[in-house]
Amino acid sequence: MLIPTGFKKLPSEQGCYNNQVLFGGTVSQMASALAQLTHCKFLGQAHYYLGQTVFQAIGGKQGSSQLYKNVTQFNLLFQSTPVSSHLALIIQCRSWGDPNQSCFFDVELRNTASNSYSGTVLDNGIRFQQGSDLTGGDFETITAFTGTELIDAPTNTTPDFPRPLFIPSANRGQLLNLRFDFNYVEAFTIHIYDLLIPEVTP
């Protein structure tokens, strides 16, 4: 079934009254509208804004300060749904523009059993590398994107090229941990999206 991505106008409820001929279109529109809700509107998303220090006298962020050059880690939680399968990421960041320095960040997917940060790895994940996946100078804000390819279950044991993360079927609907390890890269925002599957077999 094709998943609609918009709110189509619903049929008149008078078409459902007694003594009316119920055309297939009425029921079909109901089925279509419910598929839009379950498989499109109610997909998960999380938008993380990562706060850095600002000068107390100013009170807000007025520009990039010094780059966080050390290895920095974030464990960002994401509530998936039973229809979640692939997670796309959009990350606004900047990297240290020195070509002699290895600038990259890795993302892997873990479960959150017992609220632990070190849950079982569900997807060994991906690496964004300066030069190939991250371009721009020291003070330039850039956007890193995994793309939205609906990949099969990955088998990599070390970080892969950027691609959506894959949620095993047993973990769909669970709270997940996206672990980010930044090396000479500084993220400002991280956006996590359930990907829409455009066609679902009933």
Next chain:
Amino acid sequence: MSNSYTIPPVLVDPSRVTAGQTLRTTEIAKLGELQNYSYGRGGCVDVVAQGWYNSVFRVSDTSKTDICEWYIPRPSDDHNSFEFRIACHRTASGNKIGGRITFPLSGNSYEAEVVITDTNRYGSVFEELTIGITADESELFCKLTLFVECASGYVEIANVNGSWVTIGSPLDAGPLDSFTPQGINRLGADRPLPARFGVNTLENITTLRKRGRTLLNWSGAFSFISGNVVPAKGLGTFDLDLMYSIVSLFGGMNQIDDLDVDVFINVENYVSGTFEVDIFGYRLAIAQNGWNSYGLSLRLSELENYSRDFRQSMYQVGLMPTARNQEILLGDNNRITSSPVYIKGLSIIGV
């Protein structure tokens, strides 16, 4: 089971609901289950998410002190449990962190707190607390507040995240909040299919379409350990480049009643006069100190590339990079020490 649903939801075979086909119980039962599933689980995803770098957000208040606040959507007035997760650590035992949900119209609030266990950043486990709504509350937007109470030392927050707890199958007997649960037994073979089923289904879909989705949520830090550098209290000029989300908004929103986007802006130091902010394609005038709310229809242009990638209509939703915003946000020419009006919270909730 009556009012039950399956996980994951099973869609209706479109080839079985075209004109000329017999209306089978299989398809009708699936229609009922999809409605029950959507009511119980739809919208129970992340409604708040925010993080801070290492050594940025440290709080040492020894009395219970509010440190952040967001507006969040509530799926229905039957969703009465909220799970708030906080990645944090403390330097002294007994330091606590908690969350409070406040309903602005009724004025009622509900809270929960926990003693922090970790002693270093991402040490072992994140804290998870469940805030229960124990009285009947009919509001579908509420405020979520993060608070801290230290015995000594300080608490450092790494990130927060929260979602409403789903309502399991089967749903309670209805009618619920503008929703009529579908008794699955009644949709089985050899049962009469009343006109009421069709009418209820259309009403249910209309109700479910209005459920809120958090598109952007940000709070400044209200209290922290003082120093030369601290977490941001308000939006600054650099946030013009950052404070937006790329999100899907659905075609037909503007053609159907009550499907709008709600913008909530929390301002500080406003007394009177003109203070306007450019957000979501509108110039919004602040009317009062504290939270201001606006119901807006979609008037932004679609992002062609992201729409193609995500296979749905995507938009850039948030603070707009305009000259006016550049003037009013905190920065070198508009320092917080001069007590300007500033934005200390921004929540955008779509349908």
